[in-house]
Amino acid sequence: MKRNHRSLKMLFSPSQRTTGPARSSNRRRHTRQLPGTPHFTHESPVVPATTQADVTATMQATPSATPSHAGASGDNHHFQVTGPIHDQIFKHSKELVVGITLTKDVMALSMADKKRIIKSIIRKATPKIPGLQGIPHWENQTKDLATIWRAVIVMCTAVTTLTREGVIMAYRLFPPQGSPISPETFRMDRVRHLIRNNTFMHEYSFNADGTLTIHSKFKNHFILHLVTRMVWNMHFQLDILLVSPRRQLHFAMGLAGAITKCVLAEQAHLILTAPKSSPDTDAFTFEMICSGMDDLTDEEKVDLDGWKDHMVICGTSQQCKNELSDFDLDSNSDIA
Incomplete structure (x- = not known):
């Protein structure tokens, strides 16, 4: 019985038949259990069969990558x-x-x-x-x-066009009928009041003597109009686009305000012109508007948050699949 057992063991253990005693086999088996030497390999990505022939993927480590980090993070690889x-x-x-x-x-x-x-x-x-x-x-x-x-440039250009189309009526830059003040003088004087301290962002009114009264901050209806057109006419659904609505609308209002101020500045000239906007000036206005909202009192911030919630409610009813204004956001044509 012992002899037969040994014969079966040798039959299923080729290493014992070719390399010596059993202890040699144990040592080899132990060696094979050690981890292999780390090295980079070039692999093709696993993609659906329908696209495998169209995709060339070459995984390459960056010069700063090391073997220990390459396997842990995909950031160390490029693929073609x-x-x-x-x-x-x-x-x-x-x-x-x-x-x-x-x-x-x-x-x-x-x-x-x-x-x-x-x-x-x-x-x-x-x-x-x-x-x-x-x-x-x-x-x-x-x-x-x-x-x-x-x-991004196309989106900002489209919002600029929308602003130019509506800013005259939104901010009442026409003088009342029968006014002794010339239209140019009236428009330029009103714009100067509006752009000072970014008053155009607020809900306000002009008194008979021309003085300006602010009723609530950062609740201008024209800015709401621009934000809803800018946000809800995008290709995304509202619940996907606005992950953190109040904070994201914070920046959307800043962008709409920066563009509005640029358009109002055009109206502040005696002869109307439409100069190209300055990225530096627009960025400064954007930061000032966002900072102004950050610097509100706690009570004013609660009021502004309620206004942003109002934007979401209004915006939901405005959702559509139409392109923003007449601009094709996928177009590759140049912008003048």
């Missing part, structure tokens, strides 16, 4: 994308970047900041497919980044 996956990421990025208008990054001026923002957007737009973790890269990426950011 082409075909439908590239088109999907590119299109989704152009949609997502419009949401920047609801953040303080909307006034980013430097190319470095814009690239940082867009690369973050691209990562969010990348399909959650095993093998695609990391930083997407494709040919002509610099041109693509500029095209993606252009969606």
Whole structure:
């Protein structure tokens, strides 16, 4: 019986038949259980069969990456994308970047900041497919980044056009019929009152003698109109777009206000002109408006929060699938 047992053991243990005594086999088995030497491998991503032929993915470690970190974080890898996956990421990025208008990054001026923002957007737009973790890269990426950011410029340009179309009536820049004051003088004088201390953002009224009274701060109905047109005419559903409504509307009001002040400044000239807006000036106005809302008293902030909630309620009824104004947010044509 013992002899037969030994024969069966040798039959299923090739290492014992070829490499020596049993202790040698134990040592080899122990060696094989040790972790392998860390090294980088080049793998193709696991994608659906319909797109595998169109996607080229090469996982490469950045020069600063180390073996211990490479396996733990996809941020140390780049992957090359082409075909439908590239088109999907590119299109989704152009949609997502419009949401920047609801953040303080909307006034980013430097190319470095814009690239940082867009690369973050691209990562969010990348399909959650095993093998695609990391930083997407494709040919002509610099041109693509500029095209993606252009969606933000188109949005701001569209809001500027809406403001120009309505600012005259919204802020009553026409003198009353029979007024002895010339239209130019009346308009210029009223604009000076409105843009001083950003009064145009508030709910106000002019007295008979021309003095201005503020009734409540940051509750101007024209700003509400611009914000609802800007936010709820986007391609997203309201519940998806507004993750933190009060804070996001905070920045949307800042953007609408910066654009409104720029348009009102145009009206402050004797001869009407439409000069190109200055990014530096607009950014300063945006920051001043946002700071003004931050500096309100606790009671005033509660009142403003109620106004923002009112915006959400009104905005829900305004949701539609139409493009903002007459602008095509997906168009690649140049903006004058």
